[in-house]
Amino acid sequence: MTQNIEQTFANIDSARFDAAARLLADTEGRLYLVGGRITRALADYAFTHFQAVRERVTHMSASSATWPHYLLDMVEGDTLLMFDIRRYETSLMGLAEIATARGVRVVLITDQWMSPIADLATHSFNCWVEIPSAWDSNVSTLMLLEALIAAVQEERWPAPRDRYERLDELFNAARLFQR
Numbered sequence: 001m002t003q004n005i006e007q008t009f010a011n012i013d014s015a016r017f018d019a020a021a022r023l024l025a026d027t028e029g030r031l032y033l034v035g036g037r038i039t040r041a042l043a044d045y046a047f048t049h050f051q052a053v054r055e056r057v058t059h060m061s062a063s064s065a066t067w068p069h070y071l072l073d074m075v076e077g078d079t080l081l082m083f084d085i086r087r088y089e090t091s092l093m094g095l096a097e098i099a100t101a102r103g104v105r106v107v108l109i110t111d112q113w114m115s116p117i118a119d120l121a122t123h124s125f126n127c128w129v130e131i132p133s134a135w136d137s138n139v140s141t142l143m144l145l146e147a148l149i150a151a152v153q154e155e156r157w158p159a160p161r162d163r164y165e166r167l168d169e170l171f172n173a174a175r176l177f178q179r
Helices: 002-010 014-025 040-053 064-073 090-101 139-156 159-174
Strands: 031-034 057-059 079-084 105-111 123-127
Touching (some): 002 123, 002 139, 014 105, 014 123, 031 040, 031 090, 040 057, 040 139, 040 159, 090 105, 139 159
Parallel strands (some): 031 057, 079 105
16 A cells, blocks of 8 residues: 555646646636545545535535436536546546536546546546455545645635634534534
């Protein structure tokens, strides 16, 4: 896993990373997030954080049958953050094709073998995922995602601070957490 993390971050161009963070931070357009069978958990995690950092964030269901409802509202200038790891899902590719045809910018987080969606993406990032197991590891993918979340927060600062304060007030009013 350590080698995966090192390889992932060694292959990230900082200018491309910064440009992707600016896209994800751009509230002129909506930010949509989607993952596949395994990566939907990463999309859910990303949604929880991005909606605290910025407004106009939509977490798309992992069920491709619902995607036309989201596509209906997607317009040029929106951004779609996609997660696609090997055993690349044809439904995710179809979503990327339709979204990019509508002028939506795609930021793709994929693996070292690169999802075919990369050909359509404005920015794509390769994460090394292979480990001696029947499953791939998402440790490097999660670390890249954490770095993007932090960069988007920094790009938008101080607006996220205000959102965090308002969110905390709502958490307190709802009594969701113990003090």
